[in-house]
Amino acid sequence: MSMNNLISINQQTIKQALSEITLPWSPDTLLLDTNIIETLTIQDNRVHITLKVTDINPETVEPLRAQLEQKLQNIEGIVQARVFLNSGNASSKRLVFPPRQAPNNTTTVKRTASEEHNHKHGHKHGAHAKPSGPIEALKSIGCIVAIASGKGGVGKSSTAINLAVTLANMGLKVGLMDADIYGPSVPHMLGLEGKVEVIQHKLQPMTAWGISAMSIGMLVSQEQAMIWRGPMVMGAVKQLLSDVEWGELDILLIDTPPGTGDVQLTLTQTVQIDGAIIVSTPQDVALLDARRGISMFQKSKTPILGLIENMSYFSCPCCHEKTYIFGEGGAKAEANSLGFPFLGEIPLIPAIRSGADEGIPIVSKDPDCEAAKAYQDIGQLLLPAIKRLTSIRAKKNQEQSLDY
């Protein structure tokens, strides 16, 4: 029996330990004299506290959250201490992801000197550090594939969702992680509402249309996420990766924010991304915006599985005639010249947008339509790559566990 089991932790012990903590924004006020602590639960010497932050900026509360966690961890006998923020301002009560900076007992997300230089000077494609070890929560995942784009609004999230549902319809177990911190659209596009369940300190993904999904948008309000700075963004992404109970998946798709920035940097440093799919529009290809997203993955030696051209042509709802408004074949030629596969073109059709607004992916809403067929073809093209990436990842995981 360990020493920890001999010490019984109760509410009194906790309150005693926290009795002198004051509010960082009001140093004369004792925390315990306020009603900021909303819940305090203790189970098998694991302590779980939620702080109510309805009217307070989460960035202001973050130092208090971190201080509490630290204080609790120092109490003899405590096995685990977690402190969450609860915004309580959404229609349903939602847990706010604690936007912690990378904890120092696991893989630390830190810029190397050259990345720091590149970041400060606006060149965000600096050399990438290798992820230092597999994250426990991701061990049962076949492969991880990022969906990326050089700029915003090209239909990256629509593509990620429809591809995820298509692969699930083909019989794969699919997870979709929305890492688009500043514009998480996955919950809305999947019609997901309500509270994320936390079981044994693990966030449970929500399910819709046959896939498991988790998004920063299910955990914090967009206004809150918008004000997060680099380290908080990095902490949030890291926790999306490590605190979610994904269970067994064949593939985890990650919807990344457009461009290149802290999220991409954190992702490539924290986990092994097995492949990337680039989404672009014909104009985006013409303006070479897509190349920015591509070069970042090339720098981190992430295989590019291919390019999907979205809104390639307008498909007339009456006669189905194709009109290539921005010219035909640009993305295919670009993919060829860069040396990776062209995966397919998705038409511009109103039903994709209306389906997204209703929370119904087009591949579920109208599985026989032209766009759904295009997604199905892309899914078929990707199957061999998914199989290949899965065996490469399994091999790497095995080598890494032998190293430990």
Ligand SMILES: Nc1ncnc2c1ncn2[C@@H]1O[C@H](COP(=O)(O)OP(=O)(O)OP(=O)(O)O)[C@@H](O)[C@H]1O
């Ligand atoms: N092929 C399409 N036909 C019609 N509408 C589309 C198509 N693809 C995407 N849209 C619509 O365009 C808008 C932007 O799409 P989406 O949010 O998927 O882009 P994004 O690249 O993820 O954007 P962001 O950079 O803001 O995350 C949405 O309203 C979506 O429904």
